[in-house]
Amino acid sequence: MRIFFLTLLAQACLAAERPNILFLFTDDQTYEAIGAAGLQDIDTPHLDRLTKEGVTFSHAYNMGAWSGAVCVASRTCLVTGKSLWRAKDGLEQAKQGDQKLWSQLMTEAGYETYLAGKWHVDYPADQAFAHTANVRPGMPRAIGGMNRPKPGTPPEDQWKPWDKSRKGFWEGGKHWSEVTADDAIGFLNEAKDDPAPFFMYIAFNAPHDPRQSPKEFIDRYPLERIQLPESFQPTYPDQNGKAVPIIRDEKLAPFPRTEHAVKVHRQEYFALVTHLDEQIGRILDSLQASGKAKETWIIFTSDHGLAVGNHGLLGKQNMYEHSLRVPFIISGPGLAKGRVIDAPIYLQDAMPTALEIAGLEVPAETDYRSLLPLLKGEREENYQTIYGAYLKTQRALVKDHWKLISYPRLGKFKLFNLRDDPHEMDDLASAAEHSERLDELTHLLNEEMDQQSDPLAQSSR
Numbered sequence: 001m002r003i004f005f006l007t008l009l010a011q012a013c014l015a016a017e018r019p020n021i022l023f024l025f026t027d028d029q030t031y032e033a034i035g036a037a038g039l040q041d042i043d044t045p046h047l048d049r050l051t052k053e054g055v056t057f058s059h060a061y062n063m064g065a066w067s068g069a070v071c072v073a074s075r076t077c078l079v080t081g082k083s084l085w086r087a088k089d090g091l092e093q094a095k096q097g098d099q100k101l102w103s104q105l106m107t108e109a110g111y112e113t114y115l116a117g118k119w120h121v122d123y124p125a126d127q128a129f130a131h132t133a134n135v136r137p138g139m140p141r142a143i144g145g146m147n148r149p150k151p152g153t154p155p156e157d158q159w160k161p162w163d164k165s166r167k168g169f170w171e172g173g174k175h176w177s178e179v180t181a182d183d184a185i186g187f188l189n190e191a192k193d194d195p196a197p198f199f200m201y202i203a204f205n206a207p208h209d210p211r212q213s214p215k216e217f218i219d220r221y222p223l224e225r226i227q228l229p230e231s232f233q234p235t236y237p238d239q240n241g242k243a244v245p246i247i248r249d250e251k252l253a254p255f256p257r258t259e260h261a262v263k264v265h266r267q268e269y270f271a272l273v274t275h276l277d278e279q280i281g282r283i284l285d286s287l288q289a290s291g292k293a294k295e296t297w298i299i300f301t302s303d304h305g306l307a308v309g310n311h312g313l314l315g316k317q318n319m320y321e322h323s324l325r326v327p328f329i330i331s332g333p334g335l336a337k338g339r340v341i342d343a344p345i346y347l348q349d350a351m352p353t354a355l356e357i358a359g360l361e362v363p364a365e366t367d368y369r370s371l372l373p374l375l376k377g378e379r380e381e382n383y384q385t386i387y388g389a390y391l392k393t394q395r396a397l398v399k400d401h402w403k404l405i406s407y408p409r410l411g412k413f414k415l416f417n418l419r420d421d422p423h424e425m426d427d428l429a430s431a432a433e434h435s436e437r438l439d440e441l442t443h444l445l446n447e448e449m450d451q452q453s454d455p456l457a458q459s460s461r
């Protein structure tokens with residue numbers, strides 16, 4: 001009996017040294033789509049609560065993607081800890097047993113690991129996590145929902161986000177966001193009596209399209225409440241198949257974009273976010289009720305942003321801030337409450353951060369950096385420049401408040417002053433007074449491309 005108690009005590013001590021980690025991950029949520037950011041009229045009371053209790057990184061970026069499925073690239077980078085052009089190799093190494101994924105490192109350290117919802121990584125979910133529930137694919141498949149709203153569509157053919165017969169998020173009868181929250185709450189009930197620390201990877205498919213949610217959430221956003229994005233335009237000037245290929249995401253609404261269509265898409269997107277927020281609230285309440293909240297770190301973020309009507313675009317296959325940047329909140333024992341850090345980070349910094357929280361050594365080959373030194377004030381920034389890439393058609397570099405976007409196939413550059421022009425509407429690339437800056441940023445982009453093993457880098461030609 002004594003040995004049993006000593007074992008329990010040892011486990012309890014270990015648990016205190018290894019706090020729990022609750023990773024809340026959403027799909028296609030742009031940095032503006034959270035009420036606490038104060039940038040859009042959107043209701044997210046539960047994420048706002050988390051913002052007040054934790055630290056916000058206001059400039060969290062995804063690097064981009066090697067395919068139209070930006071989700072896959074972002075998530076592969078996240079779980080391997082490898083930057084964009086190295087992540088696929090990292091995953092191959094994991095398949096060969098030469099590298100461990102994020103969750104496998106946590107398992108090795110004695111964590112119980114749980115996955116609910118979207119995985120979308122080319123690796124068996126049940127080999128990555130000890131426990132899984134309702135593992136979802138890239139997106140829910142709905143009937144219809146593309147190329148709309150179109151004028152003159154008869155009412156009976158119109159898309160209604162709450163229409164369960166369209167399947168998608170309603171496939172199975174219960175909205176997938178609710179199912180993922182139910183699964184997370186189920187895990188918490190399981191974990192609350194377990195002395196081992198937990199790592200929960202709770203990944204919602206929302207607010208990725210199809211933009212479906214219960215009617216009461218749509219009703220919260222009458223079209224009069226929806227503002228047009230500042231960078232609204234009917235067409236995207238470089239959208240000629242070379243700069244921004246017109247792929248599925250862009251076909252959700254007709255061309256040219258109309259103010260009405262963009263407002264309808266934003267209405268449905270915001271409703272899906274608010275419904276998602278309610279589910280996150282249920283998980284946060286359940287964590288409180290479990291008695292584990294005090295020893296649990298929460299990291300909330302999304303896999304990349306989304307245009308939803310900015311710059312004539314709807315999707316994420318571009319280098320603008322709306323499509324690269326995501327909300328990022330972290331809360332945990334001893335962290336300042338309500339603090340905002342504007343040093344730029346990659347959302348995938350979540351991975352080494354969690355490893356450090358768990359007391360693990362971050363593998364030397366990890367390309368991302370822990371946020372703990374920033375949180376503790378030991379370091380001012382993780383990165384001097386932020387790099388972005390999409391296929392071989394777009395590149396980006398952010399340094400301080402300057403942003404360069406390059407379209408290699410067009411031989412074209414755009415230059416934005418993000419401080420004065422946060423919506424990237426005033427292209428300064430051809431302004432004579434900025435020619436030196438353009439040269440400097442182009443040089444820095446080339447350097448980043450070399451360092452990032454970019455297939456377009458001069459060193460790889």
Ligand SMILES: [Ca+2]
Pocket residue numbers: 027028070071208303304
């Ligand atoms: Ca996504």
